[in-house]
Amino acid sequence: MGSLKIENIRKSFGHVDVLKGIDLEVEDGEFVIFVGPSGCGKSTLLRVIAGLEDATSGEILIDGKKVNNTPPAKRGIAMVFQTYALYPHLSVRDNMGLGLKQAGKPAEEIKERTRIASAMLSLDDYLERRPSELSGGQRQRVAIGRAIVREPQLFLFDEPLSNLDAALRVNTRLEIARLHRQLKATMIYVTHDQVEAMTLADKIVVMNKGQIEQVGSPMELYNSPQTLFVAGFIGSPQMNLIEGAKLGDATAKNVGIRPEHIQISKTSGTWKGSVIHVEHLGADTIIYLQTDFGPLTVRLFGEHQYNVDDVLYATPDAGRTYRFDDKDMIIKG
Amino acid sequence: MAKARTSPLRSSLVHAALIIYTVIALFPVFLTVINSFKDRASIFRNPLGLPNETSFSLIGYETVLKQGDFTLYFQNSLIVTSVSIFFVLLFGAMAAFALSEYRFRGNSLMGLYLALGIMIPIRLGTVAILQGMVATGLVNTLTALILVYTAQGLPLAVFILTEFMRTVSDDLKNAGRIDGLSEYSIFFRLVLPLVRPAMATVAVFTMIPIWNDLWFPLILAPSDATKTVTLGSQVFIGQFVTNWNAVLAALTLAILPVLALYFLFSRQLIRGITSGAVK
Ligand SMILES: Nc1ncnc2c1ncn2[C@@H]1O[C@H](COP(=O)(O)OP(=O)(O)OP(=O)(O)O)[C@@H](O)[C@H]1O
Numbered sequence A: 001m002g003s004l005k006i007e008n009i010r011k012s013f014g015h016v017d018v019l020k021g022i023d024l025e026v027e028d029g030e031f032v033i034f035v036g037p038s039g040c041g042k043s044t045l046l047r048v049i050a051g052l053e054d055a056t057s058g059e060i061l062i063d064g065k066k067v068n069n070t071p072p073a074k075r076g077i078a079m080v081f082q083t084y085a086l087y088p089h090l091s092v093r094d095n096m097g098l099g100l101k102q103a104g105k106p107a108e109e110i111k112e113r114t115r116i117a118s119a120m121l122s123l124d125d126y127l128e129r130r131p132s133e134l135s136g137g138q139r140q141r142v143a144i145g146r147a148i149v150r151e152p153q154l155f156l157f158d159e160p161l162s163n164l165d166a167a168l169r170v171n172t173r174l175e176i177a178r179l180h181r182q183l184k185a186t187m188i189y190v191t192h193d194q195v196e197a198m199t200l201a202d203k204i205v206v207m208n209k210g211q212i213e214q215v216g217s218p219m220e221l222y223n224s225p226q227t228l229f230v231a232g233f234i235g236s237p238q239m240n241l242i243e244g245a246k247l248g249d250a251t252a253k254n255v256g257i258r259p260e261h262i263q264i265s266k267t268s269g270t271w272k273g274s275v276i277h278v279e280h281l282g283a284d285t286i287i288y289l290q291t292d293f294g295p296l297t298v299r300l301f302g303e304h305q306y307n308v309d310d311v312l313y314a315t316p317d318a319g320r321t322y323r324f325d326d327k328d329m330i331i332k333g
Numbered sequence B: 001m002a003k004a005r006t007s008p009l010r011s012s013l014v015h016a017a018l019i020i021y022t023v024i025a026l027f028p029v030f031l032t033v034i035n036s037f038k039d040r041a042s043i044f045r046n047p048l049g050l051p052n053e054t055s056f057s058l059i060g061y062e063t064v065l066k067q068g069d070f071t072l073y074f075q076n077s078l079i080v081t082s083v084s085i086f087f088v089l090l091f092g093a094m095a096a097f098a099l100s101e102y103r104f105r106g107n108s109l110m111g112l113y114l115a116l117g118i119m120i121p122i123r124l125g126t127v128a129i130l131q132g133m134v135a136t137g138l139v140n141t142l143t144a145l146i147l148v149y150t151a152q153g154l155p156l157a158v159f160i161l162t163e164f165m166r167t168v169s170d171d172l173k174n175a176g177r178i179d180g181l182s183e184y185s186i187f188f189r190l191v192l193p194l195v196r197p198a199m200a201t202v203a204v205f206t207m208i209p210i211w212n213d214l215w216f217p218l219i220l221a222p223s224d225a226t227k228t229v230t231l232g233s234q235v236f237i238g239q240f241v242t243n244w245n246a247v248l249a250a251l252t253l254a255i256l257p258v259l260a261l262y263f264l265f266s267r268q269l270i271r272g273i274t275s276g277a278v279k
């Protein structure tokens, strides 16, 4: 139970094609994260899966059953929204219980399931409060609780943490990871945040302009990006992308090298450059170099003392460069 | 900004302006009320004076209440006004929900069409309305008035409520859909409570013209059984003599129900008017 299959989903608003043929398979119990730039159609895809928008064409199968014409409440899903979307006039308890009440579940069962969910999320002290009397983090926990109570096969999260401050985001992220282990349910999660994506996901789906660029585990995406877009999108600081011609590489349009895969020396190396800026992050030092072929970012581990205008030599690690053709696809080998 | 707001000069100027406006607005009401408690001679001799031992008289109220039918007129006015408000709010909110929530062909044209009535007064169609009422046998019924007033109030209601409903979060409605609420429950249980201030605003803007209207009662329902208060008060205004005591007393009495309704809505109303400004 809880598997999801999407076949050639398209969605247009008027003349604007937002989703341009999406194929995706999610296995039972997987934690899948959608990432991509703003406006690429992540939320739209999530709403199509939930049944809040009808797909223009294509099929959605949840647990092997076609659900294109099933209303959202009957798809066995629950959704957590960025804006929490709690019912303002209902107490926390009633917010969590409303879905079950609508489904005609007996009061005893609703009470029991609410109790379990509120214990899981430490919401016991707030059950009688209204959403307006809660902090942002508590509200988001209630929204997650409302999803858990429904015992769905499939959880959908649309940027659930982006309205929280940094510390709370880390806590809630851990909480979601714990819930995923505990409930063993399938989860689909949209985020802008790379750290969230890399830490939570079994599988990351990188989207761009209404299409899937690549699907893979976090490390697959990091180590073997298939397109220029994925190479630039995954990893922070961004991969250095250099025009092949400037490096004397005739077959590759672009060559990529991650900042952490470059060694620095004061005396000799492949590329010569001068320091334009240094960032000390404690655990890392980020150096921005100006070279003959343009800017180059280098990430060194630990503390290093370099000054602006120092002349340095950079050497890429062997086998860590990526070459992309004129269609922005990776050149194998 | 914060400094400007607390500056005493600034705030006293604002208050002075508001007080002057209040006095101007309330003065006619005040005159009506004080004069309704005076005898006829004092009304003319000293129209601005407060009632005292010699001038105090309840003759106006006695005349009005003796007239007998006045309770009926009040009842008619109340029925017409409250039923009209109810329908204006119900249908207005439903149309506004459809316009703001659903994407369909001609959505904005439909919105424009529904709002057209704000600019074109319904009285232009009086003759046709009268013909229609005669044809359907609705002349001299309260139903006729209710129908006309509902039509009259709808354009503004649809216009205001559509704008307000656009502000209700999509996520909230979607959460309701996932929890299995029907579109009707989403409308009645999630959206309506959130636009309550706007509903109150619409209710007040709709109520006052209906309560004060003389035109349609005179044309569509002038019979004794269906007279409204405003029309009923006109019996005291003659071509040659006017019973001022009775007119003023009737008007004073007519203020009371509107005042009551206004207080009922006013808490919400203030939130409605200022909701765009603060937050
Ligand atoms: N109801 C709608 N009508 C018309 N266009 C829409 C509608 N909803 C979304 N779009 C368009 O579809 C595109 C994708 O929107 P979507 O909300 O899915 O992006 P997103 O990837 O979730 O972006 P973000 O990361 O900013 O949330 C956008 O260009 C948006 O303008």
Ligand SMILES: [Mg+2]
Pocket (backbone or CB within 6 Å): A042, A043, A044, A158
């Ligand atoms: Mg989005």
